[in-house]
Amino acid sequence: MLDFPDAGAAPEESAAGARSETQALDAYSRVVTQVYEGANAAVVAIEARGQRSGTGSGFVFAPDGLVLTNSHVVHGAGEIVVSTTAGARYAASLLGEDVHTDLALLKIAPVQPLPYIALGSARGLRVGQLVVAIGNPLGYASTVTAGVVSALGRSLRATTGRVIDDVIQTDAALNPGNSGGPLLDGSGRAIGVNTAIIAGAQGICFATSIDTAQRLIPELLRHGRVRRASLGISAQNAVLPPRYLRHFGLDAARAVRVVDVAEGGPAARAGAHAGDILVALGGVPCAGIDDLHRLLSVDRIGVPVSLEVLRYDRKLELVVTPAELGE
Numbered sequence: 001m002l003d004f005p006d007a008g009a010a011p012e013e014s015a016a017g018a019r020s021e022t023q024a025l026d027a028y029s030r031v032v033t034q035v036y037e038g039a040n041a042a043v044v045a046i047e048a049r050g051q052r053s054g055t056g057s058g059f060v061f062a063p064d065g066l067v068l069t070n071s072h073v074v075h076g077a078g079e080i081v082v083s084t085t086a087g088a089r090y091a092a093s094l095l096g097e098d099v100h101t102d103l104a105l106l107k108i109a110p111v112q113p114l115p116y117i118a119l120g121s122a123r124g125l126r127v128g129q130l131v132v133a134i135g136n137p138l139g140y141a142s143t144v145t146a147g148v149v150s151a152l153g154r155s156l157r158a159t160t161g162r163v164i165d166d167v168i169q170t171d172a173a174l175n176p177g178n179s180g181g182p183l184l185d186g187s188g189r190a191i192g193v194n195t196a197i198i199a200g201a202q203g204i205c206f207a208t209s210i211d212t213a214q215r216l217i218p219e220l221l222r223h224g225r226v227r228r229a230s231l232g233i234s235a236q237n238a239v240l241p242p243r244y245l246r247h248f249g250l251d252a253a254r255a256v257r258v259v260d261v262a263e264g265g266p267a268a269r270a271g272a273h274a275g276d277i278l279v280a281l282g283g284v285p286c287a288g289i290d291d292l293h294r295l296l297s298v299d300r301i302g303v304p305v306s307l308e309v310l311r312y313d314r315k316l317e318l319v320v321t322p323a324e325l326g327e
Contacts, residue, residue: 049079049081056073057177067082068190073104100158103216132146132172227298233259238255258277301324305321
């Protein structure tokens with residue numbers, strides 16, 4: 001005879017179990033409802049017009065009209081229109097963008113202070129934690145979805161080829177049009193900027209950490225872009241043969257092969273050649289192009305640093321002074 005544990009449960013026990021499930025569901029619903037009601041007024045719809053047109057989402061994070069969104073939503077637009085949930089429409093100016101992290105900063109000019117979303121931090125997030133996303137997927141305004149943090153510290157490759165670090169993976173449903181909208185914690189604070197989905201996958205969505213955004217916002221306000229250092233080279237990842245490891249006493253089998261050196265650039269002035277294998281910058285091993293990008297931070301601009309390269313049977317230490325990327 002099959003044993004069904006609940007078959008003989010007393011009516012009082014069944015009622016208590018039902019109440020417990022209802023209370024749990026209500027608690028979850030209350031959090032999502034409260035987050036939505038507190039944040040929705042600050043979520044905006046963005047329309048990019050011109051040679052490149054498109055739509056997306058964003059959110060006001062300062063009452064004077066500063067809006068955070070994705071670079072890919074507004075990049076190349078001749079005109080940007082921001083619409084609030086209250087029905088107001090504003091012409092927006094692009095204060096700055098960073099295509100390498102897919103973030104953009106807009107400014108609108110409201111007559112009076114706007115509702116805004118406070119910026120939190122992703123540092124205290126835990127896998128399994130409840131998160132809420134609000135945006136305008138497929139043109140459906142003020143859509144809320146909820147889920148959990150699926151993973152932390154993911155890396156996502158931007159359209160430029162650079163890696164976006166510290167990305168939050170979530171199963172809160174996102175669709176085209178959600179891009180640039182906020183990912184919120186249970187307190188209603190923005191902990192990410194929704195940025196990507198994997199086509200064909202279900203429940204695999206990504207948000208750029210708000211900590212990355214907070215680090216870049218001052219740069220976007222000050223310069224309209226994020227300043228980064230450059231060596232003036234084009235390069236590719238390289239795998240070193242075992243004989244190189246033995247000959248040069250290297251620990252890592254991966255490095256960066258210099259494909260081309262820009263004439264008059266920092267690497268050229270330092271004496272670097274096409275074909276050199278770059279193994280370290282400033283004494284820090286460089287196991288690939290992604291490592292090199294991380295090492296070339298803004299504080300490297302104009303500061304001489306050692307560049308270790310392999311050239312034929314020699315290991316050379318050059319001194320290079322990185323310039324600002326784009327100069």
